Amino acid sequence: MGSKRIEFLRGTLDMLILTTLTQEELHGYAIAARIKLVSKETLEIDEGSLYPALQRMLARGWIKARWGTSENNRRARYYKLTPKGRRQLEDEVSAFERLAAAIFRVVRTG
Numbered sequence: 001m002g003s004k005r006i007e008f009l010r011g012t013l014d015m016l017i018l019t020t021l022t023q024e025e026l027h028g029y030a031i032a033a034r035i036k037l038v039s040k041e042t043l044e045i046d047e048g049s050l051y052p053a054l055q056r057m058l059a060r061g062w063i064k065a066r067w068g069t070s071e072n073n074r075r076a077r078y079y080k081l082t083p084k085g086r087r088q089l090e091d092e093v094s095a096f097e098r099l100a101a102a103i104f105r106v107v108r109t110g
Helices: 012-020 028-038 047-060 083-109
Strands: 063-069 075-081
Touching: 012 028, 012 047, 012 083, 028 047, 028 075, 047 063, 047 075, 047 083, 075 083
Parallel strands: none
Antiparallel strands: 063 075
């Protein structure tokens, strides 16, 4: 596929992070790695986008954080989805599905 970079739609990054945290709590690097893995390396989140998004979500109460030790024995901050974050995710997924459907309708008529 080459090195074409896919830009995220506004708000999509939060939705991807929240979705990733629905299964288990993870540290920042693991969140980025999981998204990259699940997307078959199509989506790659750099630290300059990931950590400000995590801080924003912490401030909004969508996630909680705790300090722990990573699998390679390093101190890491682990993030967990809150009930408020789960509701936000549902809202974001619903809005994204409506947007994607509208875009496909336009593209398919062209």
